[in-house]
Amino acid sequence: MRLLVVDDEPRLAEGLRRGLEAEGFAVDVAHTGTDGLWFARENEYAAILLDIMLPGMNGYVVCRTLRDEQNWTPVLMLTAKDGEWDQVEGLDTGADDYLTKPFSFAVLVARVRALVRRGGAARPVVLTVGDLVLDPAARTVHRASTPIELTTREFAVLEYLARNAGDVVSKSQILGAVWDFAFEGDPNIVEVYVGHLRTKIDRPFGVESIRTVRGAGYRLEAVGG
Numbered sequence: 001m002r003l004l005v006v007d008d009e010p011r012l013a014e015g016l017r018r019g020l021e022a023e024g025f026a027v028d029v030a031h032t033g034t035d036g037l038w039f040a041r042e043n044e045y046a047a048i049l050l051d052i053m054l055p056g057m058n059g060y061v062v063c064r065t066l067r068d069e070q071n072w073t074p075v076l077m078l079t080a081k082d083g084e085w086d087q088v089e090g091l092d093t094g095a096d097d098y099l100t101k102p103f104s105f106a107v108l109v110a111r112v113r114a115l116v117r118r119g120g121a122a123r124p125v126v127l128t129v130g131d132l133v134l135d136p137a138a139r140t141v142h143r144a145s146t147p148i149e150l151t152t153r154e155f156a157v158l159e160y161l162a163r164n165a166g167d168v169v170s171k172s173q174i175l176g177a178v179w180d181f182a183f184e185g186d187p188n189i190v191e192v193y194v195g196h197l198r199t200k201i202d203r204p205f206g207v208e209s210i211r212t213v214r215g216a217g218y219r220l221e222a223v224g225g
Contacts, residue, residue, distance in 0.1 A: 002046060003046060004045045005017060006029075006036030006051055007029075008053070033062045034057050036050065036054070047074040047112055048075045059079070060093045075096055078103070096115055127159065129165045130209065130224045131223070134159055143224070149200075153193060158197055160174055160177045161220035169217050174190050209223045
């Protein structure tokens, strides 16, 4: 199985190469984000070990670019940045796992083998409801091929409605899926976001796809298409 190591620290990269080859892997090494992206585009790998702080192009950009290009090779991010938001950003750009330097080589190998066993993730399904199309991977929304800009929370509410298209979902279900079941704010926040969505995905197109079912909740219906 072939791995790609992308790290700008030559001694660490060489140590990883030797250690992983001793574990039975074939290993390519790149020292810049630009070179790493080229290697990942030109070759098939069982997994990519990707540093974040890289010259030319950082690891976040490399990972996001690969995912945008529908390359789902498992990515293990390696970084000296251990803040929780650094981890969140890494995972949100499409990484599959995250390991903070300094790390145990035995743990790294175990993480790599786990990623290889799982293989590349299948591309998230594009959700189509009438002429409304949501792409959860790219986080894009179109109606009749017209792009629609949504906030992160608006997208999450719409995605939940789309995954349950045709069914009535209650406010509490939406709160639990998009916020969490421990949410202690005003449950009418759901109405606010539904209103935002109607303003963006329905009214400009002269349609009414988000229906209010009195006393029960909301239902996303297929229109157009």
